[in-house]
Amino acid sequence: MSGLPGRVDFRRNTQCVAPQMACAVQQATTRFLALRDTAVSEFGADRWQELRQVGHDLRLHAIENLDGYLELLEDQVTRAGGQVHWAPTAACARQIVLDIARRHQVKRVVKVKSMATEEIGLALALESAGLSVFETDLGEYIVQLAGEAPSHITGPALHMTKEDIAELFRSKLGASAPADAQLLTRIAADRLRGEFLAADMGISGGNFLVPDTGTLVLVTNEGNGRMCTTLPRVFVAVVGIDKVIPDWESLAVMLTLLPRNATGQKMTAYVSFITGLKPVEGTEGPAEFHLILLDNGRSQMLRDKTLRETLLCIRCGACLNVCPVYNTVGGHAYGWCYSGPIGAILSPQLLGLHAAGDLPFASTLCGACNDICPVKVPITDILLEMRQRVLHEPTARQERSKSTLRAAARVAALVFGSPRLYRWSAEALCLLQAPFRRGGWLHRLPPPLNRWTMARPLPAFRTDFFRWWRARGTGRSQQRLLRASLLVAAAGLVIAAVSSRIHRSKRQGT
Amino acid sequence: MSDVGKNRDADRDAVMLTVRSALGKRGAPVTPRFPQRMPTDVLANNQVGISTLLLEIVKLGGFGRRVPDTDTLHRLLAELVRCEGVKQAALWSTPELNELSLNRVLHELGVQIISPGAERCQCSTCDLGVTGVDLALAQTGTLFLRTSPERPRWISLLPRIHLAIVEERALRGSLVQALAELRGEDMVAVTGPSRTADIEMTLALGVHGPSVLHVWAIAPKCRSSPSDD
Ligand code: SF4
Numbered sequence: 254m255s256g257l258p259g260r261v262d263f264r265r266n267t268q269c270v271a272p273q274m275a276c277a278v279q280q281a282t283t284r285f286l287a288l289r290d291t292a293v294s295e296f297g298a299d300r301w302q303e304l305r306q307v308g309h310d311l312r313l314h315a316i317e318n319l320d321g322y323l324e325l326l327e328d329q330v331t332r333a334g335g336q337v338h339w340a341p342t343a344a345c346a347r348q349i350v351l352d353i354a355r356r357h358q359v360k361r362v363v364k365v366k367s368m369a370t371e372e373i374g375l376a377l378a379l380e381s382a383g384l385s386v387f388e389t390d391l392g393e394y395i396v397q398l399a400g401e402a403p404s405h406i407t408g409p410a411l412h413m414t415k416e417d418i419a420e421l422f423r424s425k426l427g428a429s430a431p432a433d434a435q436l437l438t439r440i441a442a443d444r445l446r447g448e449f450l451a452a453d454m455g456i457s458g459g460n461f462l463v464p465d466t467g468t469l470v471l472v473t474n475e476g477n478g479r480m481c482t483t484l485p486r487v488f489v490a491v492v493g494i495d496k497v498i499p500d501w502e503s504l505a506v507m508l509t510l511l512p513r514n515a516t517g518q519k520m521t522a523y524v525s526f527i528t529g530l531k532p533v534e535g536t537e538g539p540a541e542f543h544l545i546l547l548d549n550g551r552s553q554m555l556r557d558k559t560l561r562e563t564l565l566c567i568r569c570g571a572c573l574n575v576c577p578v579y580n581t582v583g584g585h586a587y588g589w590c591y592s593g594p595i596g597a598i599l600s601p602q603l604l605g606l607h608a609a610g611d612l613p614f615a616s617t618l619c620g621a622c623n624d625i626c627p628v629k630v631p632i633t634d635i636l637l638e639m640r641q642r643v644l645h646e647p648t649a650r651q652e653r654s655k656s657t658l659r660a661a662a663r664v665a666a667l668v669f670g671s672p673r674l675y676r677w678s679a680e681a682l683c684l685l686q687a688p689f690r691r692g693g694w695l696h697r698l699p700p701p702l703n704r705w706t707m708a709r710p711l712p713a714f715r716t717d718f719f720r721w722w723r724a725r726g727t728g729r730s731q732q733r734l735l736r737a738s739l740l741v742a743a744a745g746l747v748i749a750a751v752s753s754r755i756h757r758s759k760r761q762g763t
Numbered sequence: 764m765s766d767v768g769k770n771r772d773a774d775r776d777a778v779m780l781t782v783r784s785a786l787g788k789r790g791a792p793v794t795p796r797f798p799q800r801m802p803t804d805v806l807a808n809n810q811v812g813i814s815t816l817l818l819e820i821v822k823l824g825g826f827g828r829r830v831p832d833t834d835t836l837h838r839l840l841a842e843l844v845r846c847e848g849v850k851q852a853a854l855w856s857t858p859e860l861n862e863l864s865l866n867r868v869l870h871e872l873g874v875q876i877i878s879p880g881a882e883r884c885q886c887s888t889c890d891l892g893v894t895g896v897d898l899a900l901a902q903t904g905t906l907f908l909r910t911s912p913e914r915p916r917w918i919s920l921l922p923r924i925h926l927a928i929v930e931e932r933a934l935r936g937s938l939v940q941a942l943a944e945l946r947g948e949d950m951v952a953v954t955g956p957s958r959t960a961d962i963e964m965t966l967a968l969g970v971h972g973p974s975v976l977h978v979w980a981i982a983p984k985c986r987s988s989p990s991d992d
Contacts, residue, residue, distance in 0.1 A: 284964045311797055318795035320783045325794055327775075339775040391970060392961035408961060415963050434965035442970045449971070450887055466947035476920060476957040476972025483916045484883055494778065499797030501946045505939040516960075519819075519903040523972065524952040526945075548778045555785035 261588030288517025329467025333529025366390035367458020371590035404584030406570035455481025572622035613639035819904025823955025825976035
């Protein structure tokens with residue numbers, strides 16, 4: 254559904270997030286994580302860590318030898334009877350699919366959920382060319398009906414309640430059913446069965462490409478991936494060039510990691526191994542298999558040793574589930590099909606810093622994503638690197654670093670850089686807060702700082718640490734030292750917050 | 764057509780060129796090899812028994828049974844047909860499956876047999892699909908079904924009920940081992956009935972694929988002593 258966005262304004266987007274979003278998202282992600290934890294502990298935590306390392310190594314090896322593997326892949330897919338196309342850009346990929354559709358006089362297309370097809374805005378392109386396109390993944394079908402964008406990599410409709418969906422089916426499909434997951438699923442599946450039977454062309458993405466046999470591996474739970482490779486006359490797979498893995502043994506590793514980490518399943522209900530997709534005699538299987546290898550900026554990402562590790566990602570969606578930012582704002586705020594931590598590092602690289610330079614800042618750098626990633630993508634390292642780049646990129650900087658912000662940062666650097674200045678300003682803050690202080694709390698601050706106290710009171714700025722500051726040379730117990738340093742850190746945060754609020758209120762004023 | 768071909772080559776070269784220059788590669792591309800660093804014990808498992816497989820199937824929402832002999836097999840099939848109201852069925856036509864004479868039993872029960880090469884609309888209304896299992900993984904409850912003219916893909920996909928007949932000798936100890944044997948096959952791995960949790964994370968069985976999965980583990984005796992004929 255989602256086409257290419259213009260500039261992603263993360264902060265503006267977060268303001269449009271419906272209040273019930275965070276609740277629905279957290280319910281779903283908590284469940285995903287609980288299932289994952291069970292699956293991982295059943296597998297054995299140590300074995301799991303060992304396997305993650307292997308997963309990382311083999312993905313990195315594949316990415317670093319991508320040229321050789323791609324060449325082998327092309328040979329083998331062609332030998333097995335498939336047709337390989339290369340798409341340097343999203344526009345090329347769309348054109349290739351349209352050409353194939355035209356050549357076969359395709360009218361109806363069934364589509365399996367895939368990030369690559371979302372990325373190139375394929376459904377929209379096909380629809381505007383006059384074809385009817387049906388998303389067949391249940392979640393994706395629901396968001397398509399609702400005219401919304403998917404909000405999670407593995408659960409596109411997790412932001413909607415079953416009541417929402419029942420209402421949607423009533424208004425769009427004329428099917429009245431109680432808000433029951435099983436019944437609603439049945440309704441959608443019956444509709445889609447008809448679409449599958451009538452479709453001329455099936456489109457999917459792909460989870461892995463194994464070059465030595467030219468095999469495309471497709472992981473699904475509902476069976477729609479299998480439908481696409483069984484019923485329509487033509488089958489097209491749009492797959493990023495980064496999906497290559499070295500060999501079948503590596504495939505065993507990936508198929509052990511992916512389902513457990515994504516949904517806590519030991520294995521997804523269906524794993525299709527598509528090798529050339531030879532038509533089975535006597536049945537109406539697809540007569541043609543087209544594999545479109547999508548670059549769309551991926552090859553450029555290989556240039557930098559740190560950034561190239563973004564390409565290791567196998568789109569399990571687990572980093573979204575643990576991300577405190579994603580859990581608060583949901584997927585739509587990220588402005589494109591990739592959301593959460595992986596979106597924060599991938600979108601700016603695919604769309605350009607001028608378009609998505611906000612996203613690397615949409616993170617607390619807590620590192621939970623690094624720890625859960627099945628292939629050990631060093632997400633926080635990449636986030637930091639991207640932040641650096643945004644600051645050095647002229648077009649992105651214009652947007653981000655206004656002169657007021659820079660001035661505030663300079664003042665903060667000055668204050669933090671000198672103990673005396675630091676102490677003075679801390680004392681000044683203590684004095685300034687006096688009119689607003691009620692006991693240990695600041696209940697209401699004047700504008701522009703009042704947004705901080707709208708939802709909850711702020712703890713008052715404490716003065717205890719001065720005593721510690723004076724006494725710090727005399728050697729106290731460690732515990733005391735620890736408490737005192739915490740207080741200093743808190744003081745620093747308040748100063749930073751104040752300066753940024755001042756800047757922000759100015760920006761809003763202009 | 765030649766224009767399309769030319770474009771394709773140009774696109775291919777463009778992608779390859781950027782990939783190679785980004786990776787700093789020079790000279791002719793070599794076929795890479797991932798050094799074998801697989802900790803084998805990480806992927807091995809010792810639970811290879813049929814009972815583990817059946818247990819996993821049940822956990823996944825399917826039905827698992829042990830079938831000691833041909834008579835039981837035929838009786839169970841008759842029961843299944845009656846309970847589920849099966850009107851039409853389709854079967855793989857592999858020699859291993861033919862040997863079990865399920866065709867005949869179904870026919871006697873008045874079930875219409877759909878040929879593997881039937882029109883797709885007819886396939887879609889079929890109630891029961893009976894398949895063999897090429898390899899199975901006990902620990903995850905996974906069944907590997909190869910595709911070939913005798914094993915059409917649709918039989919394990921379109922019917923409402925999927926009955927898979929598995930034998931002990933199909934079991935493998937690990938995914939690595941199973942994939943090593945099936946390397947390069949056109950196939951599907953089935954783990955439980957078709958499922959989704961897209962609506963409020965509530966599990967619902969049977970979306971596009973079968974909602975009911977029966978796995979029957981037949982004893983070698985079922986083969987050695989065909990009941991009659
Ligand atoms: S970055 Fe890692 S955790 Fe996040 S989606 Fe990709 S593979 Fe999963």
